[in-house]
Amino acid sequence: MNAKMTALGKKPSKIREIFEYSRGRKALLGEDNVFDFSLGNPSIPAPQSVNDAIKELVAGRDSVSLHGYTSAQGDLGVREAVAQSIEKRFGTPASSDDIYMTCGAAASLTVTLKAICEPGDEVIVLSPYFPEYSVFIENAGAVKITVPTLPPDFTLDLGALEAAINGKTAAVLINFPNNPTGATLSAHEAEKLGALLREKSARLSHPVYLICDEPYRELCYGEPSPFMPNYYENTVIDYSFSKSLSVPGERIGYIFVPSSAQNNRDIYAAVCGAGRSMGYVCAPSLMQYVIKNCVYDTSDISAYDKNRTLFYNGLVEMGYTVTKPNGAFYLFVKSPSGDGNEFCERAKKHEILMVPSDSFGIEGYARIAYCVKYEMIEKALPAFAALMEEYKK
Numbered sequence: 001m002n003a004k005m006t007a008l009g010k011k012p013s014k015i016r017e018i019f020e021y022s023r024g025r026k027a028l029l030g031e032d033n034v035f036d037f038s039l040g041n042p043s044i045p046a047p048q049s050v051n052d053a054i055k056e057l058v059a060g061r062d063s064v065s066l067h068g069y070t071s072a073q074g075d076l077g078v079r080e081a082v083a084q085s086i087e088k089r090f091g092t093p094a095s096s097d098d099i100y101m102t103c104g105a106a107a108s109l110t111v112t113l114k115a116i117c118e119p120g121d122e123v124i125v126l127s128p129y130f131p132e133y134s135v136f137i138e139n140a141g142a143v144k145i146t147v148p149t150l151p152p153d154f155t156l157d158l159g160a161l162e163a164a165i166n167g168k169t170a171a172v173l174i175n176f177p178n179n180p181t182g183a184t185l186s187a188h189e190a191e192k193l194g195a196l197l198r199e200k201s202a203r204l205s206h207p208v209y210l211i212c213d214e215p216y217r218e219l220c221y222g223e224p225s226p227f228m229p230n231y232y233e234n235t236v237i238d239y240s241f242s243k244s245l246s247v248p249g250e251r252i253g254y255i256f257v258p259s260s261a262q263n264n265r266d267i268y269a270a271v272c273g274a275g276r277s278m279g280y281v282c283a284p285s286l287m288q289y290v291i292k293n294c295v296y297d298t299s300d301i302s303a304y305d306k307n308r309t310l311f312y313n314g315l316v317e318m319g320y321t322v323t324k325p326n327g328a329f330y331l332f333v334k335s336p337s338g339d340g341n342e343f344c345e346r347a348k349k350h351e352i353l354m355v356p357s358d359s360f361g362i363e364g365y366a367r368i369a370y371c372v373k374y375e376m377i378e379k380a381l382p383a384f385a386a387l388m389e390e391y392k393k
């Protein structure tokens, strides 16, 4: 057997470890007495249109064709609908031939990285970052290079990014709105990032691709996130409907390779080849057809905004240092002791479960996923206050 894969399978991610701990505590104390903020699982229902589409499809379509294979890259009509939605929403030219349907962002990322990287190439990630990036990049045979963002707002450090790009850099992987900080990218930053990557690509005589991991695109509480293909031609979008439609278990998303990208046809072919080599062909057919009907819809994200306001204001009032998130459904809280692991361990004694930030490639913070019931936040705030009192003593 493969030693690397065995080790990976045996070592659960920190988030899964906390999830298991939480199950034990809930069995002992009751569901409502454990404040579990560890998982980024949507807490609001999918829009009615998703359930209606499923019912209509099951009732109205021939079951053999409904559940049959689609094209490897996804059903043509579905890809046309996704491409049209991109054109309409962002004004970016898109055709069905630029879209590859996937099993969510995780598959979009693994396929894109495999498609773009040769073994030994470097992929730059911005810390803090989604922990699975390390696994996905290694799977592509590439090397992860970490460039920190700038606290307290976790904005791009363009100087550090510029210094990290070299002849081996195949891609820069970004994620806005961000997990774990909730940071978003401004149009001004998008312009500067595009200009930097264009200039570097010209100087290195090869495109430095920008890979945008966008499961939280629709979860923005202020300005919408800039659509990077409009700022930089060599961009690939890795999208997922997991969070926007509250369907993470259904595994559906897409890759968009814009026609502006240098070698667009070859990259798309490489995406198809990478999908083929890893068995990521023909994304779940029922969900593909659902997406065709619901491509403009989202869950009612106002519930997350309400949670964000209550939680953020409550923690700041108690004396915690928290960056106000503009998107996604996470709060990134500074450890009052400076040690993220100590903070999370101490919080456990108050039945508060958070994820220590070293999982995200940075020390000294904890991540709170606030995609939970509003009432749970109300009930948890006194526990956070008691925790802060311990630090003040």
Ligand code: PLP
Pocket: 040, 103, 104, 105, 106, 107, 130, 175, 179, 213, 215, 240, 241, 242, 248, 253
């Ligand atoms: N990228 C980021 C930043 C995420 O937070 C997640 C899931 O939480 C993923 C990718 C994977 O998303 P999916 O469920 O669509 O595979």
